[in-house]
Amino acid sequence: MKKYILLGVPLIFYGQSLLIYFSNVHQFLLIILQVLLNIAIITGCMIFLLKRTRLQNVFDWIIGICFSVYFCILYHNTVEFLFIFDYVHFTLNNLRSTIHFSVNLIPIKGILDVLHNNPSPLFQIVGNAFMLTPFAFALLYFKWSKNNKQAIWFSFLCTVGIELVQFLQSILSSMFEIGMGRSSDIDDVILNTFGAVVGVGCYYLWVKIKQLVNQKIKNSGVTF
Incomplete structure (x- = not known):
């Protein structure tokens, strides 16, 4: 079960964005929804992978941590969901x-x-x-x-x-x-x-x- 500690990586990765928008209440509420959705998607994918993962030594943990950070960056730069909701014709x-x-x-x-x-x-x-x-x-x-x-x-x-x-x-x-x-x-x-x-x-x-x-x-x- 220790391997599920890696699920904390997306929380840290996306949690910092909440601090940036904390001063604007309306924007902050929108950012919370956006962050929670993205964390849920990444966490779901990581749980799917971690169920099939065995971390047996220190090097496995290093690779696991590096992959978790990489996965967050990959998601952020490719398919991250952003909420703007500005209606256009x-x-x-x-x-x-x-x-x-x-x-x-x-x-x-x-x-x-x-x-x-x-x-x-x-x-x-x-x-x-x-x-x-x-x-x-x-x-x-x-x-x-x-x-x-x-x-x-x-x-x-x-x-x-x-x-x-x-x-x-x-x-x-x-x-x-x-x-x-x-x-x-x-x-x-x-x-x-x-x-x-x-x-x-x-x-x-x-x-x-x-x-x-x-x-x-x-x-x-x-x-x-």
Whole structure:
């Protein structure tokens, strides 16, 4: 049961935002609702993963804490729910315009747009490329997936799920200004899946290093 201490990470991560808006009562009440919803979603996902997790040594705990922080950051930067509730006049043209400008289904087009229009394109592309690398590594490290193919498949489903949620958030934003308008891009799926492959490679590199180190210290009886 000690492993459920990690559920405190999202509480700390999102709890600090309450202090920022405490001075404005009306905004504070809205922020409470927003924070509670996001904490509930993250906590539910973490409980699902922790039920399948065994933390047997110090290094397992370190990886577990790092993954918990990473998971909060990943959620915050991709699908976090924001409440604005500022009604806008909705028309079908607005919806079509939102879909046109926020959805890209042409491979490589999004990457080229970033290279031409973003002041720091390398940062954004590399960020997307390695966004799910820790996720894929954790899938194998904690045995949440049975093999590398399954880890890549789960990562692929994760990135597709993120893009679908972002698409729905764009629709809600265009209709009612509920949340943040986000873009959905097939290139993000490609880059994220590539990052998952890198994560799988990092795990197998870790296994090889672990085997070499354990061979050197096997007489001492200490392993990690």
